[in-house]
Structure formats: C-alpha cells, structure tokens
Amino acid sequence: EPEVTQTPSHQVTQMGQEVILRCVPISNHLYFYWYRQILGQKVEFLVSFYNNEISEKSEIFDDQFSVERPDGSNFTLKIRSTKLEDSAMYFCASSAGPPGTGELFFGEGSRLTVL
Amino acid sequence: GENVEQHPSTLSVQEGDSAVIKCTYSDSASNYFPWYKQELGKGPQLIIDIRSNVGEKKDQRIAVTLNKTAKHFSLHITETQPEDSAVYFCAETSGNYQLIWGAGTKLIIKP
Numbered sequence: 088e089p090e091v092t093q094t095p096s097h098q099v100t101q102m103g104q105e106v107i108l109r110c111v112p113i114s115n116h117l118y119f120y121w122y123r124q125i126l127g128q129k130v131e132f133l134v135s136f137y138n139n140e141i142s143e144k145s146e147i148f149d150d151q152f153s154v155e156r157p158d159g160s161n162f163t164l165k166i167r168s169t170k171l172e173d174s175a176m177y178f179c180a181s182s183a184g185p186p187g188t189g190e191l192f193f194g195e196g197s198r199l200t201v202l
Numbered sequence: 203g204e205n206v207e208q209h210p211s212t213l214s215v216q217e218g219d220s221a222v223i224k225c226t227y228s229d230s231a232s233n234y235f236p237w238y239k240q241e242l243g244k245g246p247q248l249i250i251d252i253r254s255n256v257g258e259k260k261d262q263r264i265a266v267t268l269n270k271t272a273k274h275f276s277l278h279i280t281e282t283q284p285e286d287s288a289v290y291f292c293a294e295t296s297g298n299y300q301l302i303w304g305a306g307t308k309l310i311i312k313p
Contacts, residue, residue: 091245120300129305130238130246130291143300178245187234187295193245 089113093179093194100169101202108164108197110179119162120180120191121154123147130178135186136162169201208292208304216312221282223307225292226274232294235268235275236301240289249290250277279309287311 092111100106112119121133134144134154141154153165162181166173176198180191207226215221225235233254238246252259252266252275259266263282268275275294279286289308293301 130240130303132300132303135300145300180245186300190236190248190251191246191301193247195243196245 089192091179091181091192091194093177093197095197096195097198097200099200099202102171103168105165105167106169106199108166108177108179108199110162110164110194111160112162112179112181113183113192114160116181116183116192118142118182118185119154119156120182120186121164122178122180122193123175124178124196125175133164133177137185166199169199171201174199174201206292206294206302206304208307210307211305212308212310214310214312215282217282217284219282221277221279221286221309223277223290223292223309224274225276225294225304226272227294227302228273229294229296229302230273231296232273233296235266235292235294237266237277238291238293240291240306242288246291282309282311284311284313 094109119136123131132145134148135142151167155163176196178193178196180193182191205228236251237249239249240246250264250266252268263280265278289306291306292304295301
C-alpha cells in the first residue's frame with residue numbers, strides 16, 4: 088500500500104541551527120502539507136502546497152519556515168534559526184485532491200528536539 | 203474565527219461498551235467532516251468521514267452523525283476493543299480550505 092515517508096524520524100539540533108525535514112508523498116498525489124504537533128497537543132496546520140507553490144499557510148508559518156519540492160518526488164520543510172519552541176513532531180501529508188474532498192495520508196512524523 | 207470544540211478530552215470505557223466523542227463547529231459553510239485516529243508514535247489516519255448532505259454514516263463498529271442545524275457531529279464506536287485505544291481528532295472544512303482540527307480525545311479502553 089502506498090505511504091508517505093518522512094526522514095529523519097528524530098532530529099536533535101542546537102538552538103539557532105537550521106533543519107530540513109524531508110518527505111516523500113504518495114506518488115500520484117497533487118496536494119502536500121506540513122503539520123506540527125507539540126507533545127500531547129492538537130495537530131496544527133502549517134502549510135499546503137499545490138502546483139509548485141504554497142496554496143495556504145497558517146500564522147505559524149512565518150519567515151522562519153520554507154517549503155520546497157526540489158525534484159518532483161521530495162517535499163521538504165526548512166526551519167531556519169530554530170528556537171526551543173520549535174520542538175515538536177512534524178507530520179507531512181499528501182492527498183489526491185483538495186483538502187475537503189477526501190483523505191489526507193500522513194507520514195509517521197519527524198520528531199524535532201531543539202536544545 | 204473558525205473553531206472546532208471537541209469533548210471529552212479523555213474518555214475511558216470498559217471493553218465492549220460504546221464510546222461517543224462530540225464536536226461542534228462554528229462555520230455554517232462547513233461541508234466535510236472527517237475523523238482521524240492517531241495511535242501512539244504514528245501519524246493520524248482517517249477512519250470515517252461524512253459530508254453535509256448526509257446525516258449519518260456507518261462502517262462496521264464506527265459511525266458518525268451530523269446535525270447541521272445544531273452544528274455538531276459525533277463519532278460513535280460500538281463494542282470497543284483494546285485496539286481502539288488511541289487519540290481521536292475531529293476536523294471540518296468548507297471546501298478547498300484547510301481542515302480545522304479539534305483538540306483531540308484520548309480514548310482508553312479498560313480490559
């Protein structure tokens with residue numbers, strides 16, 4: 088069964104460093120997303136990406152964040168100058184159609200720990 | 203702004219009993235209401251969804267009901283089993299916009 092894969096599963100970084108989280112969405116999907124979940128809390132939307140551009144982003148997704156689809160298969164989230172409060176689980180998701188038309192398929196997540 | 207209230211935050215039921223989780227929303231234009239299950243250490247997974255033109259949908263032991271007038275929808279799990287233990291999230295959207303998520307309900311199935 089096709090699945091969304093994410094790497095790394097866990098990354099530890101020093102405050103102020105840059106991190107890149109990687110995702111391989113399901114191959115025939117067109118819509119890609121990044122979500123964040125601080126331990127024990129709700130799932131928070133960060134950004135959606137369609138047709139090689141950001142289609143929607145939340146207030147959380149400020150200039151510290153960026154996304155890219157560099158090669159037609161990978162979908163990356165870059166976090167610049169990490170802060171302690173960026174520590175969270177980051178989930179990538181993909182869907183065949185727009186968000187309100189069907190299932191979002193989530194990866195297993197990348198846990199980011201900022202020290 | 204748009205908001206989804208989810209209750210309870212934690213629900214503990216005896217194995218074999220039923221569990222009900224409720225969500226209310228504020229956007230009258232909302233027309234798609236999915237429920238996601240998140241097991242420990244994993245990403246959320248869709249378990250059932252309903253659209254605004256339907257009042258109820260059932261899939262084996264899981265059912266979702268929607269009351270558009272009152273702006274609330276509920277997840278019903280019957281004959282609960284240990285593998286039902288997880289965090290459940292409701293969500294809603296009015297179309298091509300992003301899902302608005304509830305805060306989650308931790309369901310504990312007691313043996």
